[in-house]
Amino acid sequence: MTENAAKRLKTDNGVVTIGTHNGHFHADEALAIYMLRTHVPAYAGAALVRTRDPKLLDECHTVVDVGGVYDAAINRFDHHQRSFGTSFPGRPTKLSSAGLVYLHFGRGIVARRLAQPEDSEQAGVVWRKIYESFVEALDAHDNGISVYDPAGIADAGLEKRFSDGGFTLGAMVGRLNPNWNDPIPADPVAAQADEDKRFETASQRIGEEFDRGLDYYTRAWLPAREVVAEGFAARPEYDSEGRILVLKRQSAPWKDHMYTLEDEQPEAGKVLYVLYPEKPTPDAKWRVQCVPVTKDSFESRKPLPEAWRGFRDEELDGISGVAGSVFVHAAGFIGGNKTFEGALAMAKKALAI
Template identity: 55%
Template sequence: MFRSLPRHVPRITNTNILKMSAESAAKRVKTSPKLIGTHNGHFHADEALAVYMLRLLPEYADAQLLRTRNPEALENCDIIVDVHGKYDGVKYFDHHQRGFTEVFSENFKTKLSSAGLVYKHFAPTLIAQRIGPDADAKTVDTIYNKLYKSFIEALDANDNGINAYPADIEAAFSTGGVTLGAQVGSLNPNWNEPVDQAGEDAKFLEASKLMGETFVRNLDFYCKAWLPARKFVQDALESRKQYHESGLILRFEQSIPWKDHLFTLEEEAGLKEEEKPLYVLYGEGPGKNWRIQCVPVSKDSFQSRKALPEVWRGFRDEELSEKSGIPGGVFVHASGFIGGNKTEEGAFEMAKKSLTM
């Protein structure tokens, strides 16, 4: 379905989801292999991922790959990514041409790379088939937007040379070779390493596998762990005053991905600043310790809405129990954003006392 979409992808609906499933099944019976085209030479994370995402689709599962810059050879491909200077959302998925300004949606400013373009048009199908028969339009749309923002956008920005921070802000340290883009870059043949086209293609496939497996892990996390956690956060938020009269302490039976959902649910509920939770308690497993974690001022911030008391910070075990006056102390981080106790009751006492200090 999504090969025939116009440049601006329409809203995902349940009808579309059903149609995707039917068309995917029909495509499986086709026997002629498709041909994916991209450029040869030095490769990057975006086209490495674009090729892998296409091969996750039934239509391209057995597709062959042609890496070339020959225009005539590329025209013989069924789909072309990151080369050829064209974009139509059907066959051509390049972003290097003059005047290209495509973004993921009106909520984003980052110009798309070949990864973003393929994701924009084909990801709803990938997400629906990953979720399975229970996929519905709202779920697919939620993960579609979340995965772009949390994973794909950074690849788009990196390939298009967009800084994460204003140019006048100097980074505190170099990311060096720890980014995905750098890891893909390191898989390219060295400048003084003789390699033929077949050898270069093999290295590209290694890079594509690295990017693709990382993408699938992220996709599975958001489908199978992140999204199901929303219900638990919503329940904890709605019942928080039953747990403690202040409504400033949340409780989970175990550690779950709660931050994204908490900020979203707070905004949806229109909570005032003084109504927003300050501490989250959760167990580390049956018979194990409990944690108290401070809610940050924003999802990715290390600054807490209200850190644990300064006089507890950096202490452990008996020293912590003595300083806090609460038995069962395990630790409080030196920055005060997290701590632990041997029991839920102890962690709860730490939260209650922290509210008043």
């Protein structure tokens, strides 16, 4: 999809002009334009026009988040029209301009970073992961979709325990808009230039976060699949029911991959403890980490024993009966030992309690 879209890009003078709306800007068009200008070769050096004037937008090669048209064949990527209902494959959230641009160009962005063909399995895996972990939140924010159903929360009588400051990706960009009482240049041209400068800052800011995610998922998260799969397959070596997963080489991002492997192989059972060295050296200390009920949960499937929690070193040795103990967190979700053998002994004892 991305490759075909890129092949259609043609201009008379070689300069592509992207149009988007002026006025109050949002995270979705800020990211959409960053992705095009930074990561799609055909848009390198593209000019940006911020306007709501239909005549000026008609002159633009590509229009994002304004104009009332979604048609990738003519490079129009708006989502505000009443008839719009497109979502990312397999996801329910209606797309914003960020999601639309990522839908058509994101796989190519990922493939170039991986130096692989767009239709490769790895490019597809990372393309989907970045959507679900980053872009989808912007789509939901711009379309007024809450993380949880407000009616369900009200029916359950749930209330927030504290303010999180509203610091979302959308809020991060929103705060770069001028305040209501900031002075505005009297000259309309100067006022628009000031607004455009703020938008460029916002686009760069959200783009930097996107790039961090792109780097992480291509360089760290994806290679971790092999490490976790190796440990997942070797579980019977440590526990007949497969409840202990050992990452032999070093700690790696394991949660996403472990949950995926469990879903793919339900007959293999659930992992309760993950063991890994603190660093990739022979003398490294080892950690015993409890698997959360869900990826983002603070509740463990099986916390380390209550009697161990909050104790350290020799005192913990005596309580747990395992030599070389280093600590067990007061919340019981993680502990440590000086050796792999000690960490494994802690995990096995915890299973039996």
